[in-house]
Amino acid sequence: MVTKTPLYLTPVQAGFPSPADDFIDTHLDLNEHLIRHPAATFFVRAEGNSMIYAGIQSGDILVVDRALRVDNNAVVVAAVNGELTVKRVRRENERVWLMPENPLFQPIEITEEMEVSVWGVVTHVVHRV
Numbered sequence: 001m002v003t004k005t006p007l008y009l010t011p012v013q014a015g016f017p018s019p020a021d022d023f024i025d026t027h028l029d030l031n032e033h034l035i036r037h038p039a040a041t042f043f044v045r046a047e048g049n050s051m052i053y054a055g056i057q058s059g060d061i062l063v064v065d066r067a068l069r070v071d072n073n074a075v076v077v078a079a080v081n082g083e084l085t086v087k088r089v090r091r092e093n094e095r096v097w098l099m100p101e102n103p104l105f106q107p108i109e110i111t112e113e114m115e116v117s118v119w120g121v122v123t124h125v126v127h128r129v
Contacts, residue, residue: 034124040067042120044077044084051075051086054101060127062086064120075122080108081115086122 035041046060054075056062064077072091077084078098087098087108098108110116 034063035065036123037065037067040120041065041123046086046125050100050102050105051088052102054088056086056101056122056125057127060125062122063124063126065123066120068121068123070118070121077119077122079115079117079119080110084119089118 031038042064044062044064046056046062047058049058056075062077068074070076070089072089074089075086076089076098077086079085080098085098085108087100090097090099090107096110098110100107
């Protein structure tokens with residue numbers, strides 16, 4: 001379902017308020033801004049605090065694109081031994097880690113003994129304030 005929502009011409013001030021402007025610039029379709037590859041994109045809800053310094057909080061909705069290449073430092077959703085996780089990919093020489101963005105969590109070094117499947121690259125995070 002595509003729902004277009006009004007996008008107002010005047011930006012909202014994050015400092016001192018300015019007089020409101022009632023002029024609508026266009027209608028905004030979030031699909032146009034959040035989804036580059038519709039057939040390869042899915043949403044998943046994050047749980048836990050291992051990625052808080054990457055701006056991902058527990059309960060956030062992640063926009064994940066399966067069509068994108070997994071580059072070094074990409075944030076990905078991966079299945080590790082059957083359990084889903086969201087982490088940042090780190091490659092050094094022949095070694096690969098899934099890195100948390102919270103010092104309270106340990107990196108996961110990917111070894112040959114592990115069953116690992118990258119589901120896709122996180123492109124956007126949607127969270128409530």
